[in-house]
Amino acid sequence: MTQIIDGNEIGDRIKNELTESVAALSDSEVTPSLATVLMSDDDASETYVSMKQRACDAVGVNGIHIEIDADSSQEELFEHIDTLNSDPDVNGILVQMPVPDHVDKQAVLQRIDPMKDVDGFHPENVGRLVSGTPRFVPCTPHGVQKLLSAIDVDPEGKDVAIVGRSNIVGKPLANLLTQKGPGGNATVTVCHSRTSDLGEKTRDADIVVAATGVPNLIDGSMISEGTVVIDVGVNRVDAATEKGYELVGDVEFDSAKEKAGAITPVPGGVGPMTISMLLYNTVKATGLQEGIEVELPEPTL
Ligand code: GUN
Numbered sequence: 001m002t003q004i005i006d007g008n009e010i011g012d013r014i015k016n017e018l019t020e021s022v023a024a025l026s027d028s029e030v031t032p033s034l035a036t037v038l039m040s041d042d043d044a045s046e047t048y049v050s051m052k053q054r055a056c057d058a059v060g061v062n063g064i065h066i067e068i069d070a071d072s073s074q075e076e077l078f079e080h081i082d083t084l085n086s087d088p089d090v091n092g093i094l095v096q097m098p099v100p101d102h103v104d105k106q107a108v109l110q111r112i113d114p115m116k117d118v119d120g121f122h123p124e125n126v127g128r129l130v131s132g133t134p135r136f137v138p139c140t141p142h143g144v145q146k147l148l149s150a151i152d153v154d155p156e157g158k159d160v161a162i163v164g165r166s167n168i169v170g171k172p173l174a175n176l177l178t179q180k181g182p183g184g185n186a187t188v189t190v191c192h193s194r195t196s197d198l199g200e201k202t203r204d205a206d207i208v209v210a211a212t213g214v215p216n217l218i219d220g221s222m223i224s225e226g227t228v229v230i231d232v233g234v235n236r237v238d239a240a241t242e243k244g245y246e247l248v249g250d251v252e253f254d255s256a257k258e259k260a261g262a263i264t265p266v267p268g269g270v271g272p273m274t275i276s277m278l279l280y281n282t283v284k285a286t287g288l289q290e291g292i293e294v295e296l297p298e299p300t301l
Pocket residue numbers: 094095096097098119139140168
Protein backbone atom coordinates (compact mmCIF):
# COMPACT_ATOMS: atom_id res chain seq x y z
CA MET A 1 0.00 0.00 0.00
CA THR A 2 1.46 3.34 -1.01
CA GLN A 3 1.64 5.91 1.78
CA ILE A 4 0.21 9.29 0.77
CA ILE A 5 2.25 11.77 2.79
CA ASP A 6 -0.03 14.33 4.43
CA GLY A 7 1.93 17.59 4.46
CA ASN A 8 -1.03 19.46 5.94
CA GLU A 9 -1.05 17.22 8.99
CA ILE A 10 2.73 17.25 9.49
CA GLY A 11 2.90 21.01 8.84
CA ASP A 12 0.07 21.62 11.34
CA ARG A 13 1.94 19.62 13.98
CA ILE A 14 4.97 21.90 13.52
CA LYS A 15 2.72 24.99 13.63
CA ASN A 16 1.15 23.79 16.89
CA GLU A 17 4.60 23.40 18.42
CA LEU A 18 5.58 26.85 17.13
CA THR A 19 2.46 28.31 18.74
CA GLU A 20 3.91 27.14 22.05
CA SER A 21 7.31 28.66 21.22
CA VAL A 22 5.58 31.96 20.42
CA ALA A 23 3.61 31.80 23.68
CA ALA A 24 6.85 31.20 25.61
CA LEU A 25 8.36 34.30 23.98
CA SER A 26 5.40 36.37 25.09
CA ASP A 27 6.52 35.70 28.69
CA SER A 28 9.48 37.92 27.77
CA GLU A 29 7.07 40.40 26.15
CA VAL A 30 8.37 39.54 22.70
CA THR A 31 6.11 38.82 19.70
CA PRO A 32 7.87 37.54 16.57
CA SER A 33 7.05 39.47 13.44
CA LEU A 34 7.41 38.66 9.76
CA ALA A 35 7.30 41.21 6.96
CA THR A 36 6.38 39.94 3.51
CA VAL A 37 7.05 42.13 0.50
CA LEU A 38 5.25 41.57 -2.79
CA MET A 39 6.39 43.35 -5.94
CA SER A 40 4.42 41.46 -8.55
CA ASP A 41 1.01 41.23 -10.21
CA ASP A 42 1.28 37.47 -10.43
CA ASP A 43 -1.83 35.75 -9.01
CA ALA A 44 0.09 32.76 -7.73
CA SER A 45 2.60 34.97 -5.85
CA GLU A 46 -0.28 36.92 -4.30
CA THR A 47 -1.85 33.65 -3.17
CA TYR A 48 1.40 32.37 -1.66
CA VAL A 49 2.01 35.58 0.26
CA SER A 50 -1.52 35.67 1.65
CA MET A 51 -1.14 32.04 2.77
CA LYS A 52 2.07 33.03 4.58
CA GLN A 53 0.30 35.92 6.29
CA ARG A 54 -2.63 33.70 7.34
CA ALA A 55 -0.17 31.21 8.81
CA CYS A 56 1.42 34.03 10.85
CA ASP A 57 -1.98 34.79 12.37
CA ALA A 58 -2.55 31.13 13.17
CA VAL A 59 0.57 30.81 15.36
CA GLY A 60 0.56 34.30 16.91
CA VAL A 61 3.32 35.80 14.74
CA ASN A 62 2.74 39.45 13.87
CA GLY A 63 2.42 39.61 10.09
CA ILE A 64 3.24 42.80 8.19
CA HIS A 65 2.54 42.94 4.49
CA ILE A 66 3.90 45.47 2.00
CA GLU A 67 2.82 45.65 -1.64
CA ILE A 68 4.84 47.59 -4.16
CA ASP A 69 3.70 48.29 -7.73
CA ALA A 70 5.40 45.87 -10.10
CA ASP A 71 6.59 48.80 -12.23
CA SER A 72 8.17 50.68 -9.30
CA SER A 73 11.92 51.16 -9.29
CA GLN A 74 14.44 48.87 -7.65
CA GLU A 75 15.40 51.84 -5.45
CA GLU A 76 11.88 51.98 -4.07
CA LEU A 77 12.02 48.30 -3.17
CA PHE A 78 15.42 48.85 -1.50
CA GLU A 79 14.02 51.74 0.55
CA HIS A 80 11.33 49.42 1.93
CA ILE A 81 13.90 46.73 2.68
CA ASP A 82 16.18 49.25 4.43
CA THR A 83 13.28 50.45 6.58
CA LEU A 84 12.41 46.87 7.57
CA ASN A 85 16.10 46.08 8.22
CA SER A 86 16.37 48.92 10.72
CA ASP A 87 12.98 48.36 12.40
CA PRO A 88 13.60 46.53 15.71
CA ASP A 89 9.98 45.31 15.68
CA VAL A 90 10.56 43.33 12.47
CA ASN A 91 12.29 39.97 12.97
CA GLY A 92 11.95 38.37 9.55
CA ILE A 93 11.83 39.75 6.01
CA LEU A 94 10.71 37.86 2.92
CA VAL A 95 10.61 39.36 -0.56
CA GLN A 96 8.40 37.08 -2.62
CA MET A 97 10.17 35.77 -5.72
CA PRO A 98 10.10 36.23 -8.64
CA VAL A 99 10.63 39.99 -8.68
CA PRO A 100 10.11 41.88 -11.99
CA ASP A 101 12.85 41.59 -14.63
CA HIS A 102 14.06 45.16 -14.12
CA VAL A 103 14.98 44.32 -10.51
CA ASP A 104 18.31 42.62 -9.77
CA LYS A 105 17.25 39.58 -7.76
CA GLN A 106 20.70 38.92 -6.28
CA ALA A 107 20.96 42.55 -5.18
CA VAL A 108 17.59 42.19 -3.42
CA LEU A 109 18.69 39.08 -1.55
CA GLN A 110 21.91 40.80 -0.49
CA ARG A 111 20.05 43.90 0.69
CA ILE A 112 18.15 41.98 3.38
CA ASP A 113 19.84 41.91 6.79
CA PRO A 114 21.20 38.33 7.01
CA MET A 115 19.91 38.12 10.61
CA LYS A 116 16.36 38.76 9.29
CA ASP A 117 16.75 36.63 6.15
CA VAL A 118 14.18 33.97 7.05
CA ASP A 119 14.30 32.62 3.48
CA GLY A 120 17.96 31.73 3.99
CA PHE A 121 18.85 33.13 0.55
CA HIS A 122 21.42 35.79 1.57
CA PRO A 123 24.94 34.67 0.51
CA GLU A 124 26.03 34.72 4.17
CA ASN A 125 23.28 32.23 5.07
CA VAL A 126 23.92 30.14 1.95
CA GLY A 127 27.61 29.99 2.93
CA ARG A 128 26.72 28.97 6.46
CA LEU A 129 24.52 26.14 5.18
CA VAL A 130 27.15 24.85 2.76
CA SER A 131 29.89 24.99 5.40
CA GLY A 132 27.79 23.07 7.92
CA THR A 133 26.87 25.86 10.35
CA PRO A 134 23.33 26.71 9.19
CA ARG A 135 21.50 29.74 10.58
CA PHE A 136 18.34 29.90 8.47
CA VAL A 137 17.77 26.83 6.32
CA PRO A 138 15.72 27.64 3.18
CA CYS A 139 12.11 26.76 3.93
CA THR A 140 11.21 24.31 1.16
CA PRO A 141 14.29 22.06 1.46
CA HIS A 142 13.98 22.19 5.23
CA GLY A 143 10.33 21.18 4.86
CA VAL A 144 11.31 18.24 2.64
CA GLN A 145 13.83 17.10 5.25
CA LYS A 146 11.19 17.37 8.01
CA LEU A 147 8.67 15.43 5.89
CA LEU A 148 11.14 12.59 5.49
CA SER A 149 11.87 12.49 9.19
CA ALA A 150 8.12 12.63 10.03
CA ILE A 151 7.53 9.44 8.01
CA ASP A 152 10.64 7.81 9.53
CA VAL A 153 12.66 7.82 6.33
CA ASP A 154 16.28 8.41 7.29
CA PRO A 155 18.31 9.67 4.29
CA GLU A 156 21.50 8.12 5.72
CA GLY A 157 23.05 5.76 3.18
CA LYS A 158 20.20 6.28 0.72
CA ASP A 159 20.56 7.31 -2.93
CA VAL A 160 18.60 10.49 -3.56
CA ALA A 161 17.86 11.95 -6.99
CA ILE A 162 16.99 15.63 -6.81
CA VAL A 163 15.50 16.80 -10.09
CA GLY A 164 16.08 20.56 -10.33
CA ARG A 165 19.08 22.70 -9.43
CA SER A 166 17.45 25.95 -8.29
CA ASN A 167 18.91 28.12 -5.54
CA ILE A 168 15.56 27.88 -3.73
CA VAL A 169 15.23 24.08 -3.62
CA GLY A 170 17.65 21.81 -5.51
CA LYS A 171 20.99 23.23 -4.44
CA PRO A 172 20.20 23.80 -0.74
CA LEU A 173 18.47 20.42 -0.48
CA ALA A 174 21.54 18.68 -1.91
CA ASN A 175 23.60 20.42 0.76
CA LEU A 176 21.22 19.49 3.56
CA LEU A 177 20.94 15.83 2.63
CA THR A 178 24.69 15.36 2.17
CA GLN A 179 25.49 17.08 5.47
CA LYS A 180 27.16 14.84 8.03
CA GLY A 181 24.65 14.28 10.83
CA PRO A 182 20.97 13.55 11.51
CA GLY A 183 18.74 14.11 8.48
CA GLY A 184 21.79 13.97 6.19
CA ASN A 185 24.42 11.39 5.18
CA ALA A 186 22.69 10.64 1.86
CA THR A 187 24.33 10.19 -1.53
CA VAL A 188 22.75 12.80 -3.76
CA THR A 189 22.56 13.14 -7.52
CA VAL A 190 21.36 16.54 -8.72
CA CYS A 191 19.63 16.21 -12.10
CA HIS A 192 18.61 19.07 -14.39
CA SER A 193 17.49 19.96 -17.89
CA ARG A 194 20.80 18.76 -19.41
CA THR A 195 20.88 15.43 -17.58
CA SER A 196 21.29 12.83 -20.31
CA ASP A 197 19.06 10.02 -19.01
CA LEU A 198 16.83 11.35 -16.28
CA GLY A 199 14.81 8.13 -15.96
CA GLU A 200 17.96 6.13 -15.29
CA LYS A 201 18.90 8.46 -12.43
CA THR A 202 15.42 8.49 -10.87
CA ARG A 203 14.98 4.70 -11.19
CA ASP A 204 18.31 4.21 -9.39
CA ALA A 205 17.19 6.33 -6.43
CA ASP A 206 15.64 5.36 -3.10
CA ILE A 207 14.23 8.89 -2.76
CA VAL A 208 13.22 11.13 -5.68
CA VAL A 209 12.63 14.83 -5.11
CA ALA A 210 11.13 16.69 -8.06
CA ALA A 211 11.58 20.47 -8.12
CA THR A 212 11.62 21.62 -11.73
CA GLY A 213 8.40 23.52 -12.39
CA VAL A 214 7.68 21.23 -15.35
CA PRO A 215 4.20 19.73 -14.97
CA ASN A 216 4.10 15.92 -14.81
CA LEU A 217 7.75 15.57 -15.88
CA ILE A 218 8.23 12.37 -13.90
CA ASP A 219 5.87 9.47 -14.46
CA GLY A 220 5.55 5.97 -13.07
CA SER A 221 7.96 4.52 -15.64
CA MET A 222 10.73 6.62 -14.06
CA ILE A 223 10.11 5.36 -10.52
CA SER A 224 11.23 2.04 -9.03
CA GLU A 225 9.05 -0.02 -6.68
CA GLY A 226 9.04 1.32 -3.12
CA THR A 227 10.70 4.67 -3.87
CA VAL A 228 9.85 7.67 -1.70
CA VAL A 229 8.65 10.43 -4.05
CA ILE A 230 8.59 14.05 -2.89
CA ASP A 231 6.96 16.44 -5.34
CA VAL A 232 7.90 20.09 -4.80
CA GLY A 233 6.25 21.30 -8.02
CA VAL A 234 3.13 23.43 -7.96
CA ASN A 235 2.07 24.12 -11.55
CA ARG A 236 -1.11 25.72 -12.83
CA VAL A 237 -2.40 23.93 -15.91
CA ASP A 238 -5.51 24.83 -17.90
CA ALA A 239 -8.55 22.83 -16.83
CA ALA A 240 -12.32 23.05 -17.00
CA THR A 241 -12.65 24.16 -13.39
CA GLU A 242 -14.24 27.28 -11.92
CA LYS A 243 -10.85 29.02 -11.88
CA GLY A 244 -9.90 27.74 -15.33
CA TYR A 245 -6.90 25.85 -14.04
CA GLU A 246 -5.86 23.07 -11.71
CA LEU A 247 -2.69 22.51 -9.70
CA VAL A 248 -0.43 19.64 -10.65
CA GLY A 249 3.02 18.68 -9.50
CA ASP A 250 6.20 17.78 -11.37
CA VAL A 251 5.26 14.15 -10.85
CA GLU A 252 2.40 12.43 -12.65
CA PHE A 253 0.71 11.38 -9.44
CA ASP A 254 -1.52 8.51 -10.62
CA SER A 255 1.18 6.52 -12.40
CA ALA A 256 3.92 7.30 -9.85
CA LYS A 257 1.66 6.26 -6.95
CA GLU A 258 1.42 2.75 -8.43
CA LYS A 259 5.17 2.30 -7.89
CA ALA A 260 6.06 4.56 -4.97
CA GLY A 261 6.36 3.39 -1.38
CA ALA A 262 5.32 6.87 -0.26
CA ILE A 263 4.41 9.97 -2.23
CA THR A 264 3.39 13.57 -1.58
CA PRO A 265 0.23 14.91 -3.23
CA VAL A 266 -0.05 18.33 -4.88
CA PRO A 267 -1.51 20.31 -3.27
CA GLY A 268 -1.19 19.17 0.35
CA GLY A 269 2.34 17.78 0.34
CA VAL A 270 5.41 20.01 0.43
CA GLY A 271 3.54 23.37 0.22
CA PRO A 272 2.26 23.46 3.81
CA MET A 273 5.71 22.40 5.06
CA THR A 274 7.34 25.39 3.37
CA ILE A 275 5.05 27.72 5.27
CA SER A 276 5.62 25.96 8.60
CA MET A 277 9.39 26.21 8.14
CA LEU A 278 9.08 29.92 7.32
CA LEU A 279 7.39 30.41 10.69
CA TYR A 280 10.09 28.25 12.26
CA ASN A 281 12.79 30.54 10.85
CA THR A 282 10.87 33.62 12.00
CA VAL A 283 10.68 32.33 15.58
CA LYS A 284 14.35 31.33 15.41
CA ALA A 285 15.28 34.80 14.10
CA THR A 286 13.39 36.42 16.95
CA GLY A 287 15.25 34.37 19.54
CA LEU A 288 18.62 35.19 17.95
CA GLN A 289 17.85 38.92 17.77
CA GLU A 290 16.48 39.12 21.29
CA GLY A 291 19.15 36.90 22.84
CA ILE A 292 16.48 34.49 24.09
CA GLU A 293 16.89 30.73 23.82
CA VAL A 294 13.70 29.53 22.10
CA GLU A 295 12.55 25.95 22.04
CA LEU A 296 11.94 24.96 18.44
CA PRO A 297 10.28 21.83 17.05
CA GLU A 298 12.83 19.00 16.85
CA PRO A 299 15.19 18.25 15.25
CA THR A 300 16.71 21.71 15.25
CA LEU A 301 19.18 22.46 12.51
N1 GUN B 1 8.96 32.02 -4.51
C1 GUN B 1 8.81 30.68 -4.58
N2 GUN B 1 9.29 30.09 -3.46
C2 GUN B 1 9.75 31.08 -2.67
C3 GUN B 1 10.36 31.10 -1.40
O1 GUN B 1 10.58 30.06 -0.75
N3 GUN B 1 10.70 32.32 -0.91
C4 GUN B 1 10.47 33.48 -1.62
N4 GUN B 1 10.86 34.62 -1.06
N5 GUN B 1 9.92 33.49 -2.82
C5 GUN B 1 9.56 32.30 -3.34
